[in-house]
Amino acid sequence: MSEHSRFLRVPVEPFTVNPEGSADDVLARMERISFQGRNLATARRIWERMLGDDCTIFLGTAGALSAGGLRLLIAHLIERRYIDCLVSTGANLYHDLHETRGRRHYIGSPRENDGLLQEDHIDRVYDTYAREDEFVENDEWIATFALTLERRPYTSRELLYQLGGHLWKETGRDGILTAAYRAAVPIFCPAIADSSIGMGLSQARHQDAAAGHVDVVGDIIESANLVIRHPRTASVVLGGGTPKNFINQASVQAEFYDDRIGGHRFALQIVTDVPHFGGASGSSLEEAQSWGKLATDAEQVTVHSDVTVALPLLVTALAASARDVLEARTPLRFDLSGPIMAVGGRPFPHARFEVRDR
Numbered sequence: 001m002s003e004h005s006r007f008l009r010v011p012v013e014p015f016t017v018n019p020e021g022s023a024d025d026v027l028a029r030m031e032r033i034s035f036q037g038r039n040l041a042t043a044r045r046i047w048e049r050m051l052g053d054d055c056t057i058f059l060g061t062a063g064a065l066s067a068g069g070l071r072l073l074i075a076h077l078i079e080r081r082y083i084d085c086l087v088s089t090g091a092n093l094y095h096d097l098h099e100t101r102g103r104r105h106y107i108g109s110p111r112e113n114d115g116l117l118q119e120d121h122i123d124r125v126y127d128t129y130a131r132e133d134e135f136v137e138n139d140e141w142i143a144t145f146a147l148t149l150e151r152r153p154y155t156s157r158e159l160l161y162q163l164g165g166h167l168w169k170e171t172g173r174d175g176i177l178t179a180a181y182r183a184a185v186p187i188f189c190p191a192i193a194d195s196s197i198g199m200g201l202s203q204a205r206h207q208d209a210a211a212g213h214v215d216v217v218g219d220i221i222e223s224a225n226l227v228i229r230h231p232r233t234a235s236v237v238l239g240g241g242t243p244k245n246f247i248n249q250a251s252v253q254a255e256f257y258d259d260r261i262g263g264h265r266f267a268l269q270i271v272t273d274v275p276h277f278g279g280a281s282g283s284s285l286e287e288a289q290s291w292g293k294l295a296t297d298a299e300q301v302t303v304h305s306d307v308t309v310a311l312p313l314l315v316t317a318l319a320a321s322a323r324d325v326l327e328a329r330t331p332l333r334f335d336l337s338g339p340i341m342a343v344g345g346r347p348f349p350h351a352r353f354e355v356r357d358r
Contacts, residue, residue, distance in 0.1 A: 023316040040310050042301045043268045044317050049299060050234040050266045051082065052325045056226065056332060057234045058250075058264075059083040062241025062281070066095035066176065067105050067125045068308050073315055075179035081331040082318070083236065085226065086180060086187045087243040090195020093160065093177060093187070094138070095130075097197075100167055100175035101141070103134045135196060142200025143207065151210035154339070155218040156189040161336040163197075184334045186226075186341065188219050191242040218351065219246075220253060222341050225348040227254035227261060228356070230332065234266035235294075238307045240273050240281025248293035255292060257353045263288075263295040270303045270310050 013032035018025065030041040050057050059082075061074060071092075077083050099105065108129040117124055121132040145166050154162070164181030171178070180187050192198050192214055201212035227233055227250050237244045248264075255261035273282030285302055288294040303310055335342035340350050348354060 022320060023313055024320040027313065027317040028321075036303055036305050039301050039303045040305065040314060043270070043303050043310075044314055044321065046266055046268050046299050046301055047082070047236065047314070047318060048322045048325060050236075051322055051329055053232070053234070053266070055232040055234045055265055056085065056230045057083045057236065058085050058087060058247045060235070060237040060239075060241070060243030060247050061086065061088045061092050062237075062239035062243050063089075063307065064091060064095070064125045064128070065238065065307060066092045066099070067128050067130070069105075070308060070311060071096045071099060071176055072174060073311060075174055075176050076319075077315065078176065078179040078183055078185050080326060081183065081185075081329065082315075082322075082326070084185065084332045085223075086176070086185060087223075087246050088176075088187060088189055089241055089243060090189050090192045090197045093189060094196045096176040097142075097163075097167060098130070098134065098138055100171055100173045100178060101138065102171070102173070103131070103138075105130050139196055139200040139203060142197060143203035143212075146201050146204035146212045147208060149211070151208070152339075153213040153215040153218070155215050155222060156192050157186045157219060157222055157336065157341065158339055159192075159214060160187040160189060184336055186222075186334055186336055188223055188246065190216055190219055190246045192216070194242075220249070221351065221353060222348060223247075223250035224253040224257070225354045226341075226343065227251055228258045228354045229343055229346075229348070231258065231260045231262075233264045235264045235268075237267075237269040237271070238311065240269070240271045240279075244269070245280050248288055248291070251293050252291060253353075257355050260356075261292075263292050263298065265295050265298050267294050267298055267300040268303070269301075270305055270307050270314075272304065272306055274304070 012034060015029060015033050027041045027044050030037045106129040108124060108127050110127045122129050123132050161181060164177035168178040168181050205212040235247050251261055251263050267285050271282060273279060275282045275284045285294055285300045289296050332343055340347045
């Protein structure tokens, strides 16, 4: 056996404790250990390359990240333009709205008697509690907001921009929705009906049959037009779910009308799901290449970890190591105030795909 095998080039470097070490230093040294630690360190490096590249960065958020304490971290990514577009579950946006309105989530236990919690009108998300009565009031607040809008269909992107603006004017507090409104970053929520935001909109519809209409097919057209207009794209996915596939299908749909697309150039995902049960949440990035969702030469990494473990370390490290590239980055500039989204002062076509001249 050769002493100089091409497989044995870089040794593992045992991790040593540095009491003065920063998150940036920790992740830099984790690139020389193994398993998910190395993958997390690689995720930092790939995200930095996204930021230094002229690409449109999509962020997908699933799970219960807002209830679990990460809402202001996501708001930070929006405000500082680590990303250009957010695709989220309705639950993450609803729980963000809950706290932006001055309500709280509470540290609890997954081993509590849920019958007793129900008697006390307390809802549980694993080890986190919230007051059911406050959720009911949120739903009514959303219904009241929806009844102030012009009676016509809204894409989830336009609706959430208007909701973020209303929330900012009423509270002046930081959060995901208010950060996206202030930074003019689009939010798509393709499964908005599967959330308490959808429930609030349904309550508005109950009062006025012309209210609370959401055009989720319009979301497909807008997201694909964003890719057609700026075909070099990147994907950061936290937790899989509907946002993961929506981001990927934007690339596939765009390629139907524009053969320049070729899939995302960079991709990282932090997931707890696994691929061998066949679900989209756990599907590998290699599988995405078979659909044309991801370029075959894309820089990509999967981190198999709970997002609440991985993301605080990853973003804290990026805040230090990517400071210069963030300052140099020129993010996309959106106009989200009306039913037709514009980028760089140029509106998209209304209700159809942008087809370039060939």
